[in-house]
Amino acid sequence: MARTQALEADAALTAGITAAGDTILGALDTAQASVQRRFQFVPAMAMRVSPQGLARLQSLPNVVSIEPDAPAPVPEPVVTAPEAGSALPDSPSVFAELIGASVPWGAGYTGSGWYVAILDTGIRPTHTFFSGKTIVEACFSAQANCPNSQTTMYGAGAAAHYPSSYSGWDHGTHVSGIAAGRDMTTYCGVAKQASILAINVFSKINDGTLWVGTYSSDQIAGLEYIYSLRNTYSIGAVNMSLGGGAYNAYCDSAAIKASIDNLAAVNIAVAIASGNNYYTRYISGPACVSTAVSVGASSSSDVEGSFSNYHPALLDLFAPGVAVTSSTADSDFSFEAWNGTSMATPHVAGAWTLLRQRYPTRSVPQILGAVQAAGQAVTLKAGDLAGGSVRRIALNTLFATQVNPVAAVNSLLLN
Template sequence: MRQARRVARGALWVAAVVGVLSSVARPHGVRNPQEALSDYLVVLAPGTDPAEVPTKADALARRFGGVVHERYTSGLLGFATRMSPSAAARLGADPAVAYVTDDGEVSASATVRTPPSWGLDRVDQRGKRLTGAYTYPSAGGAGVSVYVLDSGIRIGHRDFGGRARYGWDFIGGDAKADDCNGHGTHVAGTVGGAQYGVAKRVRLVAVRVLDCKGKGSYAKMVAGIDWIIAHAAGPAVVNMSIDGPPSRALDDAVKRAVAAGITFVVAAGNESRDACDFSPAREPSALTVAATDRGDRRAGFSNYGRCVDLFAPGLAITSDWKSSDKAHQVMSGTSMAAPHVAGAAALLLAAHRTWKPSSVRVALLRAASQGKVTSAGRGSPNLMVCTCR
């Protein structure tokens, strides 16, 4: 995926896409009728006043013949727009703009399986021989909010015991971030369900950025992160069990969330490739989580490499489901591994409420079990998450 388009690169790219431009000057907003419109994320120049973002976004979009879909004032200072490729190249050269990058599609990282779950039993001990029990601090993550950036949550599920609430629905454009896919409810259950969760007393907040098919765009991801930064209260963790091609804008939004004091946990991805080839898995400020199976082997689908921070159980994980307030489902993926770490982060923050994300990271890495993962993958740290006390 191409990233920043400044003057020189943008001019070459436009020529490749639309042919040689006419030497006759045109107003910025006039586009070649042969060009198809595309979606872009626009990041404004450093020093832009957040209060001026909506006005600047609208003005720039009008000038370059685009339409604004989202405006960002917290995660990024910028906006999402649709316009022609040539207009996007010219926009990228405007002094009010830091860079323009393609929007793209992302998807949830999981597949349904049928064996019983075992993840909770594994994360509270060093050895891989399961004990049939899960021991956790009595605080259980109380007082910590985990924002589940996903397909929504079935907040009425009895496993959440009234601790789950809606944040915002960026697919439907309203405050009811319900789950018509199931992925988000499953993830939330592993983070903080009373039965299936690592942090059993945590508050869960649904921020819906995936549709009923588990698909979404970078524009929606960034909008969700922007909303979380603006609304996060108290110790906060984000779980983002989503991956896609590299995106500078998405990575920057995650970085800003961490700078705002929010611990950010992401899935490594399910392509059995280097996690550094995907966003937001490649973002260094996030905690990137790869998946293991019951035998402590790296799951065959799991991404790997130096961008991974930790491994966690991700194959055949049982958790809550969207079909009823009692439903459960078994799923596999790095999507299932990440919420084990998000839950572990919440347990730490409940005991150390003033910790910054860097302190949470250090504590999780120090507590991790070393040398347990078989076939971890080239460049991967051999560290298994552990809530051990």
């Protein structure tokens, strides 16, 4: 769709959603409800309601569903004994190499001219791992913790991370480095020359302890912002190393699905971490949305991480997530090795960006099918033996037609 047509379609969609929202608000007493956030591209809004307001909303025929909007903490890096088959890498490049990134790099696909969108706790943009990159920043915080003390902020400094006294404060800096980090020496993330859309979707929570939490409404706002930029930047994929809960079936009733679907409709995948709860038959939300790309963690020897949430039907891919070294926000030069599905997911987002650079018109299902067909088998942990067909992403097979070409890859991508 041409840019002008896209803008016209967006305006029409927003007008329809606004009118529908106004109708609902018109049926409520102002004492019963207050609007926290309205959306442009999905028919939903975030509201604070009284018990009477909730009852009134439940009675309205044009209200399809109501869900709580409560903060979920960062999936903190897992501290464990060394995992089976894991080895502490001496640079972040080790894991980019493990998924075969050197093959697309050698063919000229490094992510140059493309962006990876990171919805997380913000970023330390001055870190050397982001040297020379364009970083587009935004913030959506239900608790009005953006640097401007508002619930929304755009522009330089908007995605600043919170103080180190808050648990999870520099999670986004680590995740961003895995997806698109690049130093001037030997370190690099997967899409090493891609730029970054850094979007802070967390708020400060003080309930006796200090931590950062993300509201679904802020996640939707972040996804909508990315969707609004689709004709401004070439966006390879979205990374969401966040979530919570336990699901053994698709959670497609969640309001966030509409935002994920909007991005999928314009060929932008949303990769989401499956969670670090050691589950053997469940994954977290919103990874449980059927149109998301759900990601579990594996080691450098392709053994499933003990902490990684797994479901044989709901999990889409594995990626390295054990002892993964990347940038931290302690200083402009600091690196640490962390464990987590949060570390696995940006491997997929970065890899997806390289695939989009090579195949810019391919759909999310086409690329996912090819990646799954070309993937490397992963040894599952005890309790995860059912199914066992979920594979680790392997870029070398997808980009090197001389290396064991897979028929499904050829039919999905190369034709």
